[in-house]
Amino acid sequence: MSVTIIDVAKASGVSKSTASRVLSNTAYGVSEKAKRDVLEAARALGYIKNTLATGLRTSHTHTVLLIIPDITNSFWAEVARGAQDVFDQKGYSLFLANSDWQADREKRYLEVAIANKVDAVLLNAPDIGQIQLDSLPFPIVELGDKLVDVAHPVVGTDTRKAISEAMEYLWSMGHRRIGMILPSGPEIEGVTSIRYKAYEEFFRSKGQDVDKSLICKTPLTLESGRLQAHRIAALPDRPSALLTGNDLVAVGFLQACSQLHLKVPEDISLMGMDDIPAASMVSPRLTTVAKPQREIGKTAAHIAIDLIEGMTSPAKTLLEANIIERETVRRVL
Amino acid sequence: MSVTIIDVAKASGVSKSTASRVLSNTAYGVSEKAKRDVLEAARALGYIKNTLATGLRTSHTHTVLLIIPDITNSFWAEVARGAQDVFDQKGYSLFLANSDWQADREKRYLEVAIANKVDAVLLNAPDIGQIQLDSLPFPIVELGDKLVDVAHPVVGTDTRKAISEAMEYLWSMGHRRIGMILPSGPEIEGVTSIRYKAYEEFFRSKGQDVDKSLICKTPLTLESGRLQAHRIAALPDRPSALLTGNDLVAVGFLQACSQLHLKVPEDISLMGMDDIPAASMVSPRLTTVAKPQREIGKTAAHIAIDLIEGMTSPAKTLLEANIIERETVRRVL
DNA sequence: AAGGTTGTTGGGAACGTTCCCAAAAATATT
DNA sequence: AATATTTTTGGGAACGTTCCCAACAACCTT
The missing domain is CATH 3.40.50.2300 (Response regulator)
Structure with missing residues (x-):
């Protein structure tokens, strides 16, 4: 079938033991000559180690x-x-x-x-x-x-830091009423709550209370992004910026906006999360926080x-x- | 270390041979009782076959x-x-x-x-x-x-068919001057030429000559999509529809269009190829031909x-x- | 009841490595 | 020159399977 270590050993005139020693570079205690010969023979024969055998043994x-x-x-x-x-x-x-x-x-x-x-x-x-x-x-x-x-x-x-930096960025751009879209569904790993906590903590650090009406939980899909756009467009006192749980929601939001009388970023600023490939392809191109x-x-x-x-x-x-x-x-x- | 077929054999009171027979369901010629016993023991011990050994042997x-x-x-x-x-x-x-x-x-x-x-x-x-x-x-x-x-x-x-169907679709929508953006670069596998051939063939089947000025070759990137938008916008007699080599180019085209005085699809129709995820996220959403x-x-x-x-x-x-x-x-x- | 047939079983070799151990060769020590 | 030490070597077992082959048991035949 294929060429084995024994073939190499034979061809170079040593035992399989020595051949193995050099081929598995466990090799100190093997002469220079033997080393050269084995390597040469291996190359000449096109030897490729059978990793199954190695795995089985080691x-x-x-x-x-x-x-x-x-x-x-x-x-x-x-x-x-x-x-x-x-x-x-x-x-x-x-x-x-x-x-x-x-x-x-x-x-x-x-x-x-x-x-x-x-x-x-x-x-x-x-x-x-x-x-x-x-x-x-x-x-x-x-x-x-x-x-x-x-x-x-x-x-x-570091989700907590990611959120708080995103918030800080929006704040530094002058936004004070910042809405947030959190993932709904089973509270796996406390990911939702850590986001919310970071959000709350941020406002506290600025000496502000959080306005619970600016927060909503929803599955993070394109469709719910669209839905949220409709909801928020109809709001009497809408937030000036929105931080969404991921880019998909943000893109959905964006899609619905072009039909609505809502312009991004003139009427509302939007920030996504993840930096999916589409984020740089939609227009306006989506500002987002990229996970590494x-x-x-x-x-x-x-x-x-x-x-x-x-x-x-x-x-x-x-x-x-x-x-x-x-x-x-x-x-x- | 882990439980082997020999452990299973011992536990069920048969030889490794019989155990192997049932566990590698090569097993006709093994009694019902032995079969049951081995299976039971294997389950009880949590036996998982070592695929390295199997691979080495078989x-x-x-x-x-x-x-x-x-x-x-x-x-x-x-x-x-x-x-x-x-x-x-x-x-x-x-x-x-x-x-x-x-x-x-x-x-x-x-x-x-x-x-x-x-x-x-x-x-x-x-x-x-x-x-x-x-x-x-x-x-x-x-x-x-x-x-x-x-x-x-x-x-x-079937690229040839894909192109010709796309052309047929554009034709059926009333387009007669249809531009095309082909991939440049090394002519690997003749992919470019097959596209061009299909294009030419289509026009021939409609009894028309191809207008070479409507064709261009370029790397299929976002950037060159933008470039092409600028070029085509400036054209005196621009095509009514454009078929691009992939969606990326089409999206780039679309991006540039919003700055230009070119509206899609009002001023020019656009058709991509591949159906990348972003195709359904940009606006207007991109019509494209999806490879399977x-x-x-x-x-x-x-x-x-x-x-x-x-x-x-x-x-x-x-x-x-x-x-x-x-x-x-x-x-x- | 002796022979033949079929069905089940277990022992051992093999797959291609690595690695332990002892033997042999080379070198150093006295 | 004899012994001690180190370096290099090869034989054989092992890893966990599968599979060949022979042995054995059970069941039919006649």
């Missing part, structure tokens, strides 16, 4: 599984790309899995991970209990903004590699979002 | 490598998703690789594929020679619109599986694009 596969909700979502695609780039560079191969937010699929993929003896797993899996994750035979790095401390490292965005998506993937990958190599790692890494100024926020007097 | 890993240019590009993300879904459902795991259009990376990944003994490879790799691909120890399915016949199956879009991205991934996966299982497969599968009517094409008299 239980070290140089393989990692990435479990994300949906690769089709640009956020996760960026995360995946970031992770892939560093794994690739470090000689690891990446398995990909889309969970579609279904706990049973997440679980099944973890079995795949065990079966394939991966060295580590990166995942976003809000639905899987910690107990289950802790008993796995490989290190885990979680992708998300989890608040609670868990046994494995988590890397995500690719950076999240990269950091998670680095942490995973550290963990694989037996080093310790930070329990929680929260990366900073940054504001992308475009055309949907205007300065008011 | 050289069948139930593993596939997908090499695409960039997962961050929604087109490829969709293809990946489609492939993943069917592989997943058929019990295959998917390795992901981003080549960034670099031939050396493509080659390196092929080595990874060999080293990991994958069962098949799906790739888009215009730069890799056929000779290299043909000598690989696993079936290959190529993703792309290749014209020439090659030794392995190709699945892609996810379907391409699925089909390629099915073909790969057929190939793995020793069945024959169609040499070339060209899937149909379909027109998504939105708001950038208007009917003229």
Whole structure:
């Protein structure tokens, strides 16, 4: 079939042991000549190591599984790309899995991970209990903004800071009545409440009370962005700026605005969150706060590699979002 | 360490041979009782098969490598998703690789594929020679619109038909002067020329000559879309409709239009290609011809599986694009 | 009841590595 | 020159499966 280490050994006139020593660069205690001969023979024969055999023997596969909700979502695609780039560079191969937010699929993929003896797993899996994750035979790095401390490292965005910087930006542009659209649905990881808290905290720091009528919870979809535009347009005393839970909502809002008698940013300023590709394509181009998506993937990958190599790692890494100024926020007097 | 088939065998009081027989459902010639006992023991012990060992023994890993240019590009993300879904459902795991259009990376990944003994490879790799691909120890399915016949199956879009349907659509909306923006750059796979041919052919079928001044070649980016808008706005006798090489160009065009004295679709109709997510988010929402991205991934996966299982497969599968009517094409008299 | 047939079973080798251990060769020490 | 030390080497077992082959049991035949 394919050329094995034994073929290489024979061709270079040494035993498979020595051949293995040089080919797995575990090799100190091998003569220069032997080294050269083996390497030469390997190259000549086009030897490629069978990683299955290596993995079986060493239980070290140089393989990692990435479990994300949906690769089709640009956020996760960026995360995946970031992770892939560093794994690739470090000689690891990446398995990909889309969970579609279904706990049973997440679980099944973890079995795949065990079966394939991966060295580590990166995942976003809000639905899987910690107990289950802790008993796995490989290190885990979680992708998300989890608040609670868990046994494995988590890397995500510093949402609290992101919100407060976005608010500060709007404030600095002269906005005082700032509305907010929060994600509804099951209170996973306390993500909604951390946003709300940051919002409240911001106003408190400015010596203002929060006006609860400026806040609404809704699923973060295009459609609900449109709906909110209609609602807000009809408001007697509408906010001067709006911070939406993600870019999709903001884009939906924008779409509805062109039909309505609402102009952005003249009548209302709009700020999104995530910086999806479309954010720079709609018009006016959407001002938003970009999560460091690719950076999240990269950091998670680095942490995973550290963990694989037996080093310790930070329990929680929260990366900073940054504001992308475009055309949907205007300065008011 | 983990529980092996021998543990299961012991626990159920049979030999590893019988245990293997039932656990690898190669099992006819094993008593009902033994079957039940083994299954029961396996479940009780939480046995998960070591696929490395299986792979080493059988050289069948139930593993596939997908090499695409960039997962961050929604087109490829969709293809990946489609492939993943069917592989997943058929019990295959998917390795992901981003080549960034670099031939050396493509080659390196092929080595990874060999080293990991994958069962098949799906790739888009215009730069890799056929000779290299043909000598690989696993079936290959190529993703792309290749014209020439090659030794392995190709699945892609029927570009010719897509163009001619798009033209027909514009024609049916009353347009007669239809401009086209073609991809420039190295004439890979003859993709540009097939588009041009379809364009020419269409006019010929309508008994018209093509007006070469309506055609331009340019890299398919946002920026060149903007540039083209400026150029076309200044044209003395501008086309009534424009078919762009992809949605990105169309969106760039659209962006520039809002500053210019050019209204879409009132002054000029616009039709994109690909149906990227942003196409439905810009305003006016972009009419476009959608390639069956996810379907391409699925089909390629099915073909790969057929190939793995020793069945024959169609040499070339060209899937149909379909027109998504939105708001950038208007009917003229 | 002896032989034949079918159905079930277990032992052992194999897949391609790595790694332990002991042997051999080279070098240093007295 | 003999011994001690270090360096380099090769044989064989092991990783967890599958699969070939032979052995055994059970059931039919006649």
